[in-house]
Amino acid sequence: MKAYTTYHLPLDLPEGHPFPLYKYRGVAEALRGLLLLEPAPEVPKEALFLAHDPLYLERVFREGLSRKESLRLGLPFTPAFLRRALHAAGGTLMAALDALEEGLGLNLAGGTHHAFPDRAEGYSLFNDVAVAVAWLRRRGFSGRVLVLDLDAHQGNGTAVFFGQDPTVYTLSLHGERNYPLKKERSDLDVGLPDGVGDGAYLRALEEALEKAGAFRPALVFYNAGVDVLKGDRFGRLSLSLEGVAQRDLRVYRFVKEVGAALVVVMGGGYNRDPRLTVEAHAATYRLALSSLA
Numbered sequence: 328m329k330a331y332t333t334y335h336l337p338l339d340l341p342e343g344h345p346f347p348l349y350k351y352r353g354v355a356e357a358l359r360g361l362l363l364l365e366p367a368p369e370v371p372k373e374a375l376f377l378a379h380d381p382l383y384l385e386r387v388f389r390e391g392l393s394r395k396e397s398l399r400l401g402l403p404f405t406p407a408f409l410r411r412a413l414h415a416a417g418g419t420l421m422a423a424l425d426a427l428e429e430g431l432g433l434n435l436a437g438g439t440h441h442a443f444p445d446r447a448e449g450y451s452l453f454n455d456v457a458v459a460v461a462w463l464r465r466r467g468f469s470g471r472v473l474v475l476d477l478d479a480h481q482g483n484g485t486a487v488f489f490g491q492d493p494t495v496y497t498l499s500l501h502g503e504r505n506y507p508l509k510k511e512r513s514d515l516d517v518g519l520p521d522g523v524g525d526g527a528y529l530r531a532l533e534e535a536l537e538k539a540g541a542f543r544p545a546l547v548f549y550n551a552g553v554d555v556l557k558g559d560r561f562g563r564l565s566l567s568l569e570g571v572a573q574r575d576l577r578v579y580r581f582v583k584e585v586g587a588a589l590v591v592v593m594g595g596g597y598n599r600d601p602r603l604t605v606e607a608h609a610a611t612y613r614l615a616l617s618s619l620a
């Protein structure tokens with residue numbers, strides 16, 4: 328089984344920046360031997376243009392982001408950052424093609440759900456899932472799609488991308504008081520209070536999946552952010568490693584029950600203990616393999 332990676336691509340971050348660059352390499356190394364690691368290819372420009380506002384893209388490619396836009400992105404816009412974003416989106420696109428062929432596709436990157444059609448935000452330059460869906464549609468895939476976003480933050484960009492699309496159901500389970508403060512409207516939003524632990528989280532997930540199951544998706548994109556873990560710098564929730572594993576297993580059982588293909592993208596994870604971030608992300612992929620491959 329293949330998985331796409333971007334860990335080999337350099338990124339220049341300012342000293343002390345909280346972006347967890349380490350985890351991309353860490354997760355790839357934790358899974359080496361279990362998975363065939365493939366460098367994610369650059370996403371075709373044509374795919375980006377199917378999803379994003381062309382004026383936004385042309386500006387990004389011509390001159391990059393302004394200072395103000397970089398602040399909103401939370402990262403300095405550099406050629407290296409652009410390159411990584413192109414490859415991360417390419418990984419999700421390839422994983423989506425794998426999923427349609429083999430039932431499961433894995434990207435050890437992606438999940439940049441704060442990117443809007445016409446702007447960048449929250450570490451997200453391109454919305455990899457929206458780009459992949461647009462590409463699949465162009466290639467003739469017409470099945471119903473569920474975007475199951477279990478990152479601790481609302482998938483606000485994704486909600487806007489698919490707000491008018493009845494063939495895509497967006498479900499976001501997130502911290503209600505957490506970033507982004509202004510929430511967009513997904514098909515189903517479940518806002519959790521700060522500090523929620525395993526039990527309450529898993530009950531909320533159960534209820535949400537029941538509703539999403541009625542949509543009968545043929546393809547599921549799972550944003551498996553692990554910033555729900557206790558000790559995360561930005562997550563404000565309080566799941567244990569075991570709770571995150573239970574979450575993932577519940578998702579994989581759901582996918583089997585509805586008979587959908589699955590794409591797993593990485594999402595956020597910023598634990599104060601970097602080993603926990605890596606372990607939680609790696610477990611998500613390991614469990615996907617043992618449950619679905």
Ligand SMILES: [Zn+2]
Nearest residue numbers: 478479480595
């Ligand atoms: Zn997040």
